Amino acid sequence: MKIRRSERLVGMTHYLETQPYRLIPLPFFAQKYQAAKSSISEDITILKHAFLANSMGYIETLPGAGGGVIFTPGINKAVATQYLQILQQKMSDPHRILPGGYLYSSDIIGDPTLLRKIGLLIATRYAGQKADAIMTVATKGIPIAQSVAYYLNVPYVIVRRESKITEGPTLSVNYESGSSSRVEKMELSKRSLPAGAKIIAVDDFMKGGGTVSGMRNLVQEFAGELLGISVLVDASSSSSCHQPMVTTLLNVQQLDVQRPKLTVGLGNYLDMTDFSHFHNN
Secondary structure, three states: OOOOHHHHHHHHHHHHHOOOOOOEOHHHHHHHHOOOHHHHHHHHHHHHHHHHHOOOEEEEEEOOOOOEEEEEEOOOHHHHHHHHHHHHHHHOOHHHEEOOOEEOOHHHHOOHHHHHHHHHHHHHHOOOOOOOEEEEEOOOHHHHHHHHHHHHOOOEEEEEOOOOHHHOOEEEEEEEOOOOOOEEEEEEEOOOOOOOOEEEEEEEEEOOOHHHHHHHHHHHHOOOEEEEEEEEEEOOOOOHHHOOOEEEEEEEEEEEOOOOEEEEEEOOHHHHOOOHHHOOO
């Protein structure tokens, strides 16, 4: 049965979106849709323009016998700004203020639509950097790590403050909690990461920076390479520039627990992200 081009394009779009960062040989599509390689090449050209025009990411074509196409998810700067403003508006409600200067964010992280936006924003930040895994600390960082891992097509690992018997042997580090000025411990199963792995660390909230520093130290203990750290909300008293490699989506500019009053602005995400691949020239 002959498949029309319109149907073929829909099928290829879906397949590429579910297989990010995977090299897919053109003969695979030719065989799947019973089409000539020249037709598939034309389809890829159409999809390249469509993906960029709709801020879905970009498709790279690799020539040669071992070549094919690779889809990299990501959004352009205009869409990224729109997503950040949506998150900013959601997070700016003073009723989110919790004792101790924390913010309630479970409803945002638990919203599939908003979570996808967060994951895609962070995935765009590290597009093309060939991460091996996403790292986060239990518990609220887990959905964010999972969303980022989906778009980058890599596993995610969960750092815990107390080991579980199901984790097996663990490697632990001590770190100073910036919010409580206490020395605490975090640990990760030794089976979670191979030596030399390239890691992106994510977290939902940064107040004192202790958790971020702890994850950085843990990556070092695994002899890994930290590509960067991304945080949904930065509420630290000092600028995030004092935390090297930290990208923040939102920044708490004013937080008064007593009144209550809350002002949330954009973080340094737009300045830290290279959008050049995601613009249709």
